Amino acid sequence: MQNRISDKNKKELLKFAKKAASLGNKLLLDTHRLTPTNFEEEKEKFYSSNNYNPQFKYKKEDLQGYKEEINQLHIRLNLISLPNDLRNYLKKYLNDLFHLYTALEVLGTNEFTLATKKIFHWDIDNIKNIKRNLPKISLKSSKEKPLDANAIRKEFLKALKEKYRIEDYPLEINNFNSHIISDSLTKLKIGARVKRNPNNVRRLIVHEIESHVLQKLNIKKSQNPLLKLVTYKDRMVYMEGLAVYNEFKTNTITKSAYDIYKARLEAVEISHKSFREIFNNLVKFISADKAYITTYRIKRGLGNTSHPGGLSKDASYLEGFGLIRKMEKNDEDIEKLYLYRVPKLGKLLLKYNLLSLKQFLLPKFNS
Numbered sequence: 001m002q003n004r005i006s007d008k009n010k011k012e013l014l015k016f017a018k019k020a021a022s023l024g025n026k027l028l029l030d031t032h033r034l035t036p037t038n039f040e041e042e043k044e045k046f047y048s049s050n051n052y053n054p055q056f057k058y059k060k061e062d063l064q065g066y067k068e069e070i071n072q073l074h075i076r077l078n079l080i081s082l083p084n085d086l087r088n089y090l091k092k093y094l095n096d097l098f099h100l101y102t103a104l105e106v107l108g109t110n111e112f113t114l115a116t117k118k119i120f121h122w123d124i125d126n127i128k129n130i131k132r133n134l135p136k137i138s139l140k141s142s143k144e145k146p147l148d149a150n151a152i153r154k155e156f157l158k159a160l161k162e163k164y165r166i167e168d169y170p171l172e173i174n175n176f177n178s179h180i181i182s183d184s185l186t187k188l189k190i191g192a193r194v195k196r197n198p199n200n201v202r203r204l205i206v207h208e209i210e211s212h213v214l215q216k217l218n219i220k221k222s223q224n225p226l227l228k229l230v231t232y233k234d235r236m237v238y239m240e241g242l243a244v245y246n247e248f249k250t251n252t253i254t255k256s257a258y259d260i261y262k263a264r265l266e267a268v269e270i271s272h273k274s275f276r277e278i279f280n281n282l283v284k285f286i287s288a289d290k291a292y293i294t295t296y297r298i299k300r301g302l303g304n305t306s307h308p309g310g311l312s313k314d315a316s317y318l319e320g321f322g323l324i325r326k327m328e329k330n331d332e333d334i335e336k337l338y339l340y341r342v343p344k345l346g347k348l349l350l351k352y353n354l355l356s357l358k359q360f361l362l363p364k365f366n367s
């Protein structure tokens with residue numbers, strides 16, 4: 001078994017990683033891509049009827065050349081002498097890129113569900129087990145006056161500056177996806193119509209700033225492209241899992257947020273049903289607006305939302321939370337997730353001396 005990677009192969013590996021990471025950035029199933037061009041129109045039609053299922057349309061993309069780039073990366077990887085476990089990990093990453101490419105090719109069709117099942121495959125029995133083992137806590141609804149998007153942005157900027165001395169992280173008011181807060185590879189976007197009460201804003205600082213943003217800044221600071229080679233499912237599960245874990249750890253989790261996480265898991269479990277059926281199920285325990293958005297999130301990617309499936313990535317939040325809790329129980333080092341995000345990748349990079357554990361940003365929850 002090969003235990004050492006030569007300097008020559010290490011150099012080639014880093015070149016490969018840079019190209020693979022660049023392609024991975026281009027193939028993400030992100031919020032911008034998945035937002036239908038007729039979102040508002042279909043929402044109005046849905047509420048104007050008792051049986052209508054949204055018929056979503058999406059912006060067409062030219063994906064020409066991506067498939068060949070993936071093939072070329074496979075060839076390039078085969079030319080580098082690497083230990084089998086590391087090679088297999090990288091092959092899995094390239095296969096994930098192909099699945100992402102395939103999903104984008106069929107965006108808006110019934111084939112989208114089958115394509116994304118190769119990215120996010122969830123065991124329904126495991127989802128039921130997660131539901132059974134969720135913390136049973138009593139949380140009260142907040143009656144505080146909500147903050148608008150600009151006020152939320154100010155609170156985010158304040159946390160970055162006062163706690164971490166970061167003054168240049170891009171925080172954008174987003175008019176396109178005006179109903180949500182979302183993060184991209186390089187910035188955090190706050191929907192122009194978003195309103196959150198102060199308790200929820202404190203939770204969002206933990207989730208978005210002190211979890212996601214710190215991880216991204218650490219990866220950027222490391223200048224190690226290998227840290228970016230994470231499959232889409234692993235990225236979602238461990239990043240969102242850590243963020244939810246931090247909400248519980250800091251006691252900033254709110255009733256509304258916890259209800260939404262549970263609703264998302266429920267939506268994945270019954271994703272075989274139509275948009276209308278899922279909505280009717282969720283509206284029994286969350287508001288109509290929240291039920292609509294939660295259902296929309298699971299049906300994104302489909303054109304005709306009366307059909308089964310969609311994008312099931314929303315199970316990542318509580319699935320990931322369970323994995324982080326398991327790490328804690330086993331005394332595994334959770335802090336290092338702020339650098340390498342996914343344990344398997346971190347262990348491989350450390351094993352072959354491909355990662356430096358020099359100082360990296362950690363949350364200052366109590367400051």
